[in-house]
Amino acid sequence: MTNPETPSSTNEFMKGLWRENPVFVQVLGMCPVLAVSNTAMNALAMGLATAFVLLMSNLLVSLLRDFIPRQVRIASYILIIATFVTLTDYAIEAISLDLHKALGAFISLIVANCLILGRAEAFASKNGVGNAALDALGMGAGFTLALFCLGAVRELLGAGSLFGFAVLPGGFEPWIVMILPSGGFFTLAFWLIAIRIFERRRERRQTAEALQ
Amino acid sequence: MTASIDAWPMYRALVGIGVGCGLLIALVYVGTLPHIERQRAAALEQAVFAVLPGSASRRTFVFDAAGTLVADTGSDGSRVHAGYDAAGRLLGVAIEAEGMGYADTIEILYGYVPADERIVGLRVLASKETPGLGDKIETDERYRANFEALDVRLDAAGEALVNPIAVVKPGTKSNAWEIDGITGATISAQAVGNTVAASAARWLPAVRRNREALAAGGQHDES
Numbered sequence: 482m483t484n485p486e487t488p489s490s491t492n493e494f495m496k497g498l499w500r501e502n503p504v505f506v507q508v509l510g511m512c513p514v515l516a517v518s519n520t521a522m523n524a525l526a527m528g529l530a531t532a533f534v535l536l537m538s539n540l541l542v543s544l545l546r547d548f549i550p551r552q553v554r555i556a557s558y559i560l561i562i563a564t565f566v567t568l569t570d571y572a573i574e575a576i577s578l579d580l581h582k583a584l585g586a587f588i589s590l591i592v593a594n595c596l597i598l599g600r601a602e603a604f605a606s607k608n609g610v611g612n613a614a615l616d617a618l619g620m621g622a623g624f625t626l627a628l629f630c631l632g633a634v635r636e637l638l639g640a641g642s643l644f645g646f647a648v649l650p651g652g653f654e655p656w657i658v659m660i661l662p663s664g665g666f667f668t669l670a671f672w673l674i675a676i677r678i679f680e681r682r683r684e685r686r687q688t689a690e691a692l693q
Numbered sequence: 694m695t696a697s698i699d700a701w702p703m704y705r706a707l708v709g710i711g712v713g714c715g716l717l718i719a720l721v722y723v724g725t726l727p728h729i730e731r732q733r734a735a736a737l738e739q740a741v742f743a744v745l746p747g748s749a750s751r752r753t754f755v756f757d758a759a760g761t762l763v764a765d766t767g768s769d770g771s772r773v774h775a776g777y778d779a780a781g782r783l784l785g786v787a788i789e790a791e792g793m794g795y796a797d798t799i800e801i802l803y804g805y806v807p808a809d810e811r812i813v814g815l816r817v818l819a820s821k822e823t824p825g826l827g828d829k830i831e832t833d834e835r836y837r838a839n840f841e842a843l844d845v846r847l848d849a850a851g852e853a854l855v856n857p858i859a860v861v862k863p864g865t866k867s868n869a870w871e872i873d874g875i876t877g878a879t880i881s882a883q884a885v886g887n888t889v890a891a892s893a894a895r896w897l898p899a900v901r902r903n904r905e906a907l908a909a910g911g912q913h914d915e916s
Contacts, residue, residue, distance in 0.1 A: 661824065
């Protein structure tokens with residue numbers, strides 16, 4: 482395959498983290514992003530669980546890409562993804578019942594996260610195992626980072642704590658709305674605006690430099 | 694369209710992946726099951742000890758729908774956990790109950806001490822009540838104190854409560870069998886109170902009838 486820009490391995494990884502961040506740029510997988518980002522811990526656990534499923538399914542899809550006929554590829558991908566979601570579900574329950582209870586149905590719903598099927602279809606099925614792994618690691622890290630950004634802000638403002646430790650002074654009255662579902666939308670909007678402003682400034686600076 | 698598509702690769706791919714994935718799931722299931730069960734048992738034990746202060750061991754009993762003690766603990770029915778002190782004497786029983794809250798079913802566990810005829814502790818096992826409002830049933834100290842010495846005396850026949858448990862307006866509790874509600878969590882506080890009231894009216898007579906059998910459980914401890 483000849484791409485206009487030859488993909489280097491750092492590029493494969495970094496694109497998911499920032500330039501094509503699944504949450505902040507592609508706005509994919511909004512259901513878990515909004516639902517389980519009410520605390521930093523839940524957000525981090527959900528991000529890591531999704532990243533694990535993404536990595537394993539990308540690896541397997543890439544390995545089996547010559548074995549899976551085109552006509553049944555989506556069914557095969559879903560089968561693979563569902564398997565790793567089930568394994569993650571068992572693993573989380575074995576590690577911590579409380580975490581399993583907090584994440585609830587959203588662990589099983591990782592299977593419906595369009596980010597994972599999207600990467601399998603758009604990238605892993607057309608690339609070698611090494612690049613597929615880097616792509617998954619980058620996208621997984623980007624997803625985890627974004628979830629953590631939401632979770633940290635929501636927990637900080639909604640409960641005055643971070644990872645369960647009180648960090649704001651005792652006189653702080655928690656904004657309960659931030660841990661309610663609507664807080665997820667507010668926080669996501671805030672991050673999207675902040676990132677757009679940052680990106681636009683950078684673009685302007687780059688064009689200015691190019692003109693000189 | 695010609696029907697010349699070779700079906701074999703498709704079967705091979707789908708069946709192959711299906712069998713492989715199935716095996717993997719079965720393997721991990723068997724591998725994690727002991728851990729999950731140990732976690733669940735530990736969580737239950739912690740909850741039982743929390744609602745029955747001073748207990749050192751526990752044993753689970755099962756009642757059928759008619760309130761008769763069933764010998765087999767693996768069978769279906771309502772579960773009651775007897776808590777014993779270090780000497781193996783029956784301290785009380787922890788009873789599981791559930792009722793409809795504001796958002797979803799609330800599952801609770803409460804500790805009953807037959808000797809004092811009091812409920813001495815309550816713990817919310819699972820609830821989806823609104824954070825900051827309904828979840829005060831778990832965090833509000835004043836509300837939790839309602840269940841530290843709740844009067845649940847049975848009548849002479851041992852069939853009904855002398856004073857049915859009642860949830861009253863916040864700050865108006867005047868009798869030991871009343872529960873002070875919570876401002877801002879009216880429905881959730883009412884729901885927990887009603888759940889305890891319904892469960893107590895049904896199960897406390899059954900516990901009294903089977904007191905000997907429950908007490909005997911501590912003598913030959915399962916260890």
